[in-house]
Amino acid sequence: MQTIKHILIILFFMSYSNKVKAFVWLQQDIEQQVDSLMQKMNLEEKIGQTVLYSSGMDITGPVLDKAYKDHIKAGQVGAIFNATGAAYTRKLQKLAVEETRLGIPMLFGYDVIHGHKTIFPIPLAESCSWDLELAEKSARISAIEAAADGLHWTFSPMVDISRDARWGRVSEGAGEDVYLASLIARAKVIGYQGDLKQNNTILSCAKHFAAYGAPQAGRDYHTVDMSEIRLRNTFLPPFKAALDAGAASFMTAFNELNGVPATGNPFLLDEILRKEWGFRGFVVTDYTSINEMTHHGYAAELKHAGELAMNAGVDMDMQGGVYKNHLLQSIQEGKVSEARLDEAVRAILRMKFKLGLFEDPYRYCNEETAPNILMAPEHMEFARELAQRSIVLLKNHQEVLPLAKQQKIALIGPMATDEVHILGSWAAQGDRAGKAVSLKEGMEVHGLRFAYAQGCEILKDYRVGFEQAIALAKDSDVVVMAMGEAEYMSGEAASRTNIQLPAVQRELIAEIKKTGKPIVLVLYNGRPLDLTWENQTVDAILEAWFPGTNGGLAVADILVGEYNPSAKLTLSFPRNIGQIPIFYNQKNTGRPADAEGAHPRYSSKYIDADNSPLFAFGYGLSYTKFIYENIALSHDKLGPNNSISISVEVTNIGDRAGEEIVQLYIRDMVGSITRPVKELKGFQKITLQKGERQTIRFTIEANDLKFYNKDLEFVVEEGDFLIGIGGSSEVAMKHSFTYSNK
Numbered sequence: 160m161q162t163i164k165h166i167l168i169i170l171f172f173m174s175y176s177n178k179v180k181a182f183v184w185l186q187q188d189i190e191q192q193v194d195s196l197m198q199k200m201n202l203e204e205k206i207g208q209t210v211l212y213s214s215g216m217d218i219t220g221p222v223l224d225k226a227y228k229d230h231i232k233a234g235q236v237g238a239i240f241n242a243t244g245a246a247y248t249r250k251l252q253k254l255a256v257e258e259t260r261l262g263i264p265m266l267f268g269y270d271v272i273h274g275h276k277t278i279f280p281i282p283l284a285e286s287c288s289w290d291l292e293l294a295e296k297s298a299r300i301s302a303i304e305a306a307a308d309g310l311h312w313t314f315s316p317m318v319d320i321s322r323d324a325r326w327g328r329v330s331e332g333a334g335e336d337v338y339l340a341s342l343i344a345r346a347k348v349i350g351y352q353g354d355l356k357q358n359n360t361i362l363s364c365a366k367h368f369a370a371y372g373a374p375q376a377g378r379d380y381h382t383v384d385m386s387e388i389r390l391r392n393t394f395l396p397p398f399k400a401a402l403d404a405g406a407a408s409f410m411t412a413f414n415e416l417n418g419v420p421a422t423g424n425p426f427l428l429d430e431i432l433r434k435e436w437g438f439r440g441f442v443v444t445d446y447t448s449i450n451e452m453t454h455h456g457y458a459a460e461l462k463h464a465g466e467l468a469m470n471a472g473v474d475m476d477m478q479g480g481v482y483k484n485h486l487l488q489s490i491q492e493g494k495v496s497e498a499r500l501d502e503a504v505r506a507i508l509r510m511k512f513k514l515g516l517f518e519d520p521y522r523y524c525n526e527e528t529a530p531n532i533l534m535a536p537e538h539m540e541f542a543r544e545l546a547q548r549s550i551v552l553l554k555n556h557q558e559v560l561p562l563a564k565q566q567k568i569a570l571i572g573p574m575a576t577d578e579v580h581i582l583g584s585w586a587a588q589g590d591r592a593g594k595a596v597s598l599k600e601g602m603e604v605h606g607l608r609f610a611y612a613q614g615c616e617i618l619k620d621y622r623v624g625f626e627q628a629i630a631l632a633k634d635s636d637v638v639v640m641a642m643g644e645a646e647y648m649s650g651e652a653a654s655r656t657n658i659q660l661p662a663v664q665r666e667l668i669a670e671i672k673k674t675g676k677p678i679v680l681v682l683y684n685g686r687p688l689d690l691t692w693e694n695q696t697v698d699a700i701l702e703a704w705f706p707g708t709n710g711g712l713a714v715a716d717i718l719v720g721e722y723n724p725s726a727k728l729t730l731s732f733p734r735n736i737g738q739i740p741i742f743y744n745q746k747n748t749g750r751p752a753d754a755e756g757a758h759p760r761y762s763s764k765y766i767d768a769d770n771s772p773l774f775a776f777g778y779g780l781s782y783t784k785f786i787y788e789n790i791a792l793s794h795d796k797l798g799p800n801n802s803i804s805i806s807v808e809v810t811n812i813g814d815r816a817g818e819e820i821v822q823l824y825i826r827d828m829v830g831s832i833t834r835p836v837k838e839l840k841g842f843q844k845i846t847l848q849k850g851e852r853q854t855i856r857f858t859i860e861a862n863d864l865k866f867y868n869k870d871l872e873f874v875v876e877e878g879d880f881l882i883g884i885g886g887s888s889e890v891a892m893k894h895s896f897t898y899s900n901k
């Protein structure tokens with residue numbers, strides 16, 4: 160009877176040949192399947208679905224705590240993370256599917272943050288490509304490799320906006336700008352999830368909800384306190400973009416927000432995420448973040464913390480064991496309703512059905528798949544392409560770059576032969592044992608004439624290598640110094656109170672400087688550094704970030720000019736740590752220091768440094784040069800029902816082809832709350848041959864001007880606006896238009 164009904168439903172919808180209606184039917188089918196399964200589940204089995212445990216890792220490979228295996232067989236585990244490999248996940252899945260009463264398959268999750276086995280540049284680097292297609296493709300390939308390795312779910316994308324380089328996790332995000340970070344968040348979710356019915360797509364997880372990127376003093380896990388206006392205008396939009404793209408899950412943040420831990424915060428998890436945004440995925444905590452509500456001083460003990468979390472809207476407990484050990488009693492005491500538990504379980508089961516795990520729980524456990532997929536040549540080639548487009552040329556004095564093949568090069572520094580740190584933090588199953596391509600290997604591929612001396616370690620205060628490095632430099636035409644942070648100096652739990660290069664590295668640079676040879680500084684780092692001294696000392700600076708498995712080759716491609724660098728910063732580089740937080744779209748203040756007639760003393764500035772960053776958002780050099788001319792507006796009156804077309808002529812006046820990221824900024828001159836001095840509202844990445852001129856067009860509509868006002872209404876207000884278009888956020892705002900609601 161059920162089958163006939165299904166056939167009739169399909170026929171009915173096919174007569175409309177409307178995919179959306181068929182999709183609704185499939186959804187109803189999933190809802191019906193969820194309903195019928197829920198009716199069979201007892202309370203313990205429902206609670207089991209809310210439990211997420213971590214597999215361990217032994218030298219022999221992943222291992223699972225025996226107690227966890229018993230819990231799985233008792234139907235008390237809904238998901239496992241950190242278990243990889245089709246064979247191992249099949250083994251664990253069999254326990255859930257074949258040894259429990261209802262055979263509900265588990266989810267297997269993992270931190271596939273910037274690649275799975277083929278590691279791509281860290282997300283901050285990738286964002287500097289400003290290339291949404293590449294961002295989507297790196298997520299797609301990550302999903303293909305992760306799925307081949309038995310995984311259903313990644314704890315990515317991390318969509319935390321941050322303007323604080325002291326915070327190590329800026330390395331995992333997409334920089335300081337809401338508009339760009341929101342577009343990247345969307346691209347990542349689409350890349351990971353695609354059509355979840357395919358078995359090479361995985362669930363995404365937007366994290367860390369919310370405002371984790373604004374910790375007090377840049378110290379990880381520290382207190383976050385801000386107005387709802389700032390939360391909604393700056394920190395929430397990338398999460399909303401991820402949700403609108405279909406993000407299957409959200410992860411709660413460790414921090415408190417305005418006195419309430421994010422993991423027990425009904426304003427975030429219920430009011431905004433579910434009621435206002437209509438989220439139908441599931442919410443997982445961060446690692447034991449339910450338990451940590453006792454440390455926050457928000458829960459008296461673990462059972463109370465579990466009740467706060469579940470009632471706020473948390474569906475799954477990562478590694479805390481709180482739901483496992485206390486939720487049954489909380490429900491029996493009426494502290495948590497079974498209806499709320501049902502909501503949580505429904506959200507989790509919905510995603511398992513969407514992945515097709517009930518049709519075939521082992522559809523991701525094909526051991527034959529991985530060998531041909533993991534680090535496939537086309538994945539490695541893409542890793543090179545993405546790294547090339549993520550590396551930012553910050554300085555190139557007297558065009559010391561690109562290097563000439565016949566030049567005698569001294570390659571110096573601890574990162575020159577590095578194949579470990581180059582992958583950055585959160586490198587999943589990336590190979591740090593020889594499969595990554597170092598800069599030295601990349602230079603060998605290009606047949607460059609060079610000799611190498613390490614010179615110093617990354618951190619250790621040894622100078623034993625200085626002499627050899629100095630001698631090598633003296634006997635060269637140009638010195639390439641590969642320096643930077645160790646991968647563990649950024650990422651989670653890696654906040655720094657000093658964001659300069661380690662002292663021993665700066666001393667070596669100073670010694671090499673004394674040789675009088677031109678210095679090209681190549682940086683591997685996971686955050687903006689204070690490069691004020693280096694910028695005065697060396698001739699060229701190439702910001703390579705942590706460029707991934709094929710990163711050394713990509714750096715060499717740029718050093719020799721095979722690829723003309725095109726990346727632009729998505730996070731401001733401060734002149735020193737005292738400027739932090741620093742970002743381009745700041746407010747003007749009542750005493751702007753750059754205003755005409757500003758008081759030489761009594762204006763908003765420092766007495767010991769310029770207000771501007773050392774390198775601004777949107778900044779990055781090329782080996783060629785672009786000029787912008789003839790910015791023109793189709794008209795200067797914008798209303799609710801029309802748009803303005805803006806054009807600009809961009810010309811490549813250099814001696815080689817190059818890519819340019821053309822950026823459009825807008826300023827709202829007067830608002831019911833003060834507005835930023837400029838905001839990115841559009842960009843286009845173009846390629847121009849030598850001498851070529853292109854006319855680039857943007858369209859502005861009322862919706863592009865909206866913001867949350869003091870009444871938390873998302874509005875556009877009447878008044879004057881300025882426009883600037885150029886190759887960085889330091890563009891002059893010279894053209895104007897007026898918006899009127901009439």
Ligand code: GLC
Pocket residue numbers: 270314366445446651
């Ligand atoms: C970590 C991180 C989070 C990660 C999770 C699982 O503490 O905060 O980003 O996804 O635990 O590894």
